[in-house]
Amino acid sequence: FQQDLILELSNKLNGTSATSLTIKDMYHVAMQSISNDTNILTGNAVLDERALFSSSGMTGMLSTVQLIICAMIFGGSMQAMGALRKITQALLSIVSGPASLIGATVASAFGMNVLASDQYLAIVVPGKMFSEAYKEKGLAPENLSRSLEDGGTVTSVLIPWNTCGAYHSNVLTVDVFDYLPYAFFNIISPFMSIAVAALGYKIKYLVGGNKKQKTI
Structure with a gap:
């Protein structure tokens, strides 16, 4: 004291x-x-x-809070009028297997970060949209969760108009594009998730209500 x-x-x-x-x-x-x-x-x-x-x-912080509120209103409006669902359904139309499904999930989560400008929406909306597709493919929910984290959570700070990017930039007093080249984990993580899925490594499947882990 x-x-x-x-x-x-x-x-x-x-x-x-x-x-x-x-x-x-x-x-x-x-x-x-x-x-x-x-x-x-x-x-x-x-x-x-x-x-x-x-x-x-x-x-x-009022300007940042205002941006966060506007982003949440925009994202909620996009979801309410079905625009986000249409975007996700377009991605599902090109899905042919587990690897492409995981890739579509990562791309969708990142796209929501860009379009909806909020990390919460980037996780929840694709999660709801893809949950049934993962069950149909026999994939365990852990795969969906991991894909949403790699595509949505870690990339949100790379978008300047995203709520996370705006908050980090304001607190650190560093522009998003200034720290972006050094955010190796955030940049590499989505590509690693897609690469691992393409190799079929650590992909969990649902078999008779039980999960088995498939490795190379």
């Missing part, structure tokens, strides 16, 4: 002792730190220039 810091933030440092702190002062500082700008100077020119330890508080 650093009383001097609280005194400084509450503008009461001049001629005031730490023993004169009140609950009102501490509440004022807490609310001010949460809502408004908070700047911490480290003495390191690189860190101070990038403002890694500074924040604009809840007020500075």
